[in-house]
Amino acid sequence: MKKVFVLATLAAAVFGVQAQDFPGGKSISIVVPFAAGGPTDRVARDLAEALRKPLGGGTVVIDNVPGAGSSIGAAKVARAPKDGYVLLLNHIGMATIPTLVRNVPFNVEKDFEYLGMVNEVPMTLIAKPSLPANNYQELTSWIAANKGKINLGNAGVGSASHLCGLLYQTAMKTEMTPVPYKGTAPAITDLIGGQIDLLCDQTTNTTPQIEAKKVKAYAVTTNKRLTTPALKDLPTLDESGLKNFQVSIWHGLYAPAGTPAPVLKKLNDALKVALKDPDFIKKQEGLGAVVTTDSRVEPAEHKKFVASEIAKWSPIIKAAGVYAD
Numbered sequence: 397m398k399k400v401f402v403l404a405t406l407a408a409a410v411f412g413v414q415a416q417d418f419p420g421g422k423s424i425s426i427v428v429p430f431a432a433g434g435p436t437d438r439v440a441r442d443l444a445e446a447l448r449k450p451l452g453g454g455t456v457v458i459d460n461v462p463g464a465g466s467s468i469g470a471a472k473v474a475r476a477p478k479d480g481y482v483l484l485l486n487h488i489g490m491a492t493i494p495t496l497v498r499n500v501p502f503n504v505e506k507d508f509e510y511l512g513m514v515n516e517v518p519m520t521l522i523a524k525p526s527l528p529a530n531n532y533q534e535l536t537s538w539i540a541a542n543k544g545k546i547n548l549g550n551a552g553v554g555s556a557s558h559l560c561g562l563l564y565q566t567a568m569k570t571e572m573t574p575v576p577y578k579g580t581a582p583a584i585t586d587l588i589g590g591q592i593d594l595l596c597d598q599t600t601n602t603t604p605q606i607e608a609k610k611v612k613a614y615a616v617t618t619n620k621r622l623t624t625p626a627l628k629d630l631p632t633l634d635e636s637g638l639k640n641f642q643v644s645i646w647h648g649l650y651a652p653a654g655t656p657a658p659v660l661k662k663l664n665d666a667l668k669v670a671l672k673d674p675d676f677i678k679k680q681e682g683l684g685a686v687v688t689t690d691s692r693v694e695p696a697e698h699k700k701f702v703a704s705e706i707a708k709w710s711p712i713i714k715a716a717g718v719y720a721d
């Protein structure tokens with residue numbers, strides 16, 4: 397009993413010192429569970445820059461750990477030391493992975509401390525530049541005429557891009573050949589090169605390609621049209637006939653479960669400052685993203701939100717009969 401008390405006091409003292417000094421000039425690493433150059437990576441790199449100052453000016457580095465629909469990177473953080481120096485930036489995968497990927501080696505609700513939501517990002521349905529269809533109506537005719545021959549890329553098994561493609565095929569009552577990549581960056585490279593026909597992916601990466609006319613764009617997956625100049629003329633899939641089709645991607649920041657509360661508080665405070673950084677907001681808005689300003693930046697609210705997203709997506713994924721493993 398006495399020994400337990402002494403150990404607990406010692407631990408509190410150690411954590412107390414750590415929390416007080418955190419991050420104490422030590423570098424913080426943000427694990428991105430997708431390939432470098434993709435949407436999650438884009439958001440993480442912009443956020444890392446915005447987090448530096450509120451975290452005392454030290455370095456915030458990005459560690460890309462792609463694979464298995466974000467579950468490999470997330471597992472790395474779930475197993476990381478509980479000291480606040482290794483964080484996870486993940487997207488909607490935190491809510492879809494439990495249903496989409498079976499046998500995940502962690503529990504998204506129990507193995508992480510939720511720091512807060514970062515932003516929301518719409519998706520776009522895009523195609524290789526040589527695809528003959530010039531608008532959404534022409535695309536549907538092209539899909540009907542090319543049944544069984546269409547290659548639909550995705551940013552990895554279990555990714556948001558995969559989910560969007562699966563839901564799109566279900567809504568269109570058609571089947572395409574899935575072509576998985578390690579992330580959006582390599583998928584877009586092959587789309588531009590014409591190795592794949594179609595891709596559904598986040599505006600954070602598709603906007604510059606659409607603007608430069610390197611890909612064709614047909615629709616957005618949100619329930620309202622977007623205001624970003626390069627995207628404002630794209631119809632929603634809902635208005636194009638796929639009623640209630642809506643996929644909106646959000647990103648959140650997480651630490652391993654058991655990270656001391658004072659460290660979590662410092663991280664959440666720094667996140668709140670970063671999300672108000674005008675430079676961060678400008679960069680994100682230019683790519684169609686909306687930076688989170690509401691109560692979902694609070695850890696408890698974000699956790700509640702993710703739980704509601706798990707409840708929302710689980711029946712949709714099950715009804716579509718899709719698994720990503």
Ligand code: ASP
Nearest residue numbers: 434435436555556557580
């Ligand atoms: N856009 C990817 C996805 O569909 C993730 C990424 O590469 O950031 O989940």
